[in-house]
Amino acid sequence: MRRRGADSASSASPLAQPSGRHRVSGTPRGRWMPLGKDGRLTLYARTDGGLLRWTQQSPGGDRWDGPDFVAVADLTDVTVVQGANAYVHFLGRRERAGADGPSVDFVHAVQYQTGRPVTEWRSLGNFYRDAETGRKVGPPAGVVDAQGTVFVFVRNAGRGLQMRREGKGGKWGAWEDLKGAGLAADLVPSVTSSGLVEVFASGERGVQQWRQGEPDGSLVIGPPSAFHALDGSVTALETAPDRLTYYWTDPNRSGVVSYRAGAWPVPVGGQPGDGAVVALRTPLDGYDCTVLAQRGSGGTLLIGVCGTEQEQGGVWWSDTAQECVGDPALALDGHGRVVVALRGRDGAVSIARQEDGPGLTLSPQWHRLAPDLT
Numbered sequence: 001m002r003r004r005g006a007d008s009a010s011s012a013s014p015l016a017q018p019s020g021r022h023r024v025s026g027t028p029r030g031r032w033m034p035l036g037k038d039g040r041l042t043l044y045a046r047t048d049g050g051l052l053r054w055t056q057q058s059p060g061g062d063r064w065d066g067p068d069f070v071a072v073a074d075l076t077d078v079t080v081v082q083g084a085n086a087y088v089h090f091l092g093r094r095e096r097a098g099a100d101g102p103s104v105d106f107v108h109a110v111q112y113q114t115g116r117p118v119t120e121w122r123s124l125g126n127f128y129r130d131a132e133t134g135r136k137v138g139p140p141a142g143v144v145d146a147q148g149t150v151f152v153f154v155r156n157a158g159r160g161l162q163m164r165r166e167g168k169g170g171k172w173g174a175w176e177d178l179k180g181a182g183l184a185a186d187l188v189p190s191v192t193s194s195g196l197v198e199v200f201a202s203g204e205r206g207v208q209q210w211r212q213g214e215p216d217g218s219l220v221i222g223p224p225s226a227f228h229a230l231d232g233s234v235t236a237l238e239t240a241p242d243r244l245t246y247y248w249t250d251p252n253r254s255g256v257v258s259y260r261a262g263a264w265p266v267p268v269g270g271q272p273g274d275g276a277v278v279a280l281r282t283p284l285d286g287y288d289c290t291v292l293a294q295r296g297s298g299g300t301l302l303i304g305v306c307g308t309e310q311e312q313g314g315v316w317w318s319d320t321a322q323e324c325v326g327d328p329a330l331a332l333d334g335h336g337r338v339v340v341a342l343r344g345r346d347g348a349v350s351i352a353r354q355e356d357g358p359g360l361t362l363s364p365q366w367h368r369l370a371p372d373l374t
Contacts, residue, residue, distance in 0.1 A: 036114030039334025059334025083144030127175035146195030184231035
């Protein structure tokens with residue numbers, strides 16, 4: 001993928017230390033604590049008029065620079081997506097006032113290197129010409145395939161699936177209607193280790209999925225399943241070569257389930273509240289394990305651990321007692337240790353890191369990256 005002026009100040013969004021009016025208002029969709037090629041983590045949060053960004057000073061370190069302010073006006077939603085080349089892509093839904101009422105379009109920007117400026121935000125338009133219909137579209141979701149192609153997925157006004165992909169040389173193709181019906185707003189696209197893109201959506205008729213048969217090929221919809229997932233709770237994790245495991249909250253919030261194609265959902269426990277189940281794969285005590293994180297029904301962060309693809313053997317859940325608002329983030333730092341981030345009710349963003357020792361033990365002291373914003 002061409003760098004498209006990544007280091008040019010004229011094509012980048014300005015970075016500045018935020019003034020007091022920039023307060024954390026939420027966290028982006030997607031994986032909002034990505035790891036750069038240099039082994040440093042970056043953390044993003046929503047704020048009025050744009051994003052706040054903290055950057056780890058050294059791989060695995062405890063000190064962070066920031067917050068820097070990335071200005072972008074009129075966003076209603078923003079999703080963070082990272083490709084195999086570690087470029088961080090931002091996909092936003094923007095709603096701007098006009099003489100004939102508000103209009104909605106989608107925007108895209110890139111951060112090519114840890115700590116570097118974000119490129120200018122480029123409009124991807126809207127697949128509807130009529131502004132009123134165009135306001136009924138959902139938030140964007142996205143994925144980057146093995147060739148660096150960016151895919152953007154949006155639920156349309158008819159509650160089907162719309163897609164636009166970036167072509168070679170950075171030129172975007174036209175919006176495509178991938179059909180589907182009765183879809184929930186939150187979409188879960190993934191890419192496997194061989195570069196195949198897959199999209200998962202919950203809906204009125206049950207779970208619906210689209211898959212590529214070959215890299216850079218068309219996405220084909222499969223028949224809907226009889227399984228249902230709480231909207232906004234689904235996450236995907238590659239747990240074997242080209243095999244994805246999905247985790248979601250039962251619609252009755254009775255617990256979390258895991259699901260792989262061709263099998264039945266497996267209950268894995270937990271006491272989930274609203275929001276997404278976040279998943280990460282990492283070795284623990286020499287075993288291939290999956291770590292789950294979610295805001296629990298009591299408003300605190302829950303952590304679950306199990307053997308990868310061994311959910312039927314049990315998931316060990318623990319309550320961190322840390323207040324969590326919205327979806328948490330999980331990542332491995334530059335030393336391969338688990339790091340978890342969350343936002344508290346006061347708006348402060350806090351992180352904890354895996355400590356040395358058996359199993360998964362998080363540091364007892366959570367490091368606050370934002371000042372007290374109450």
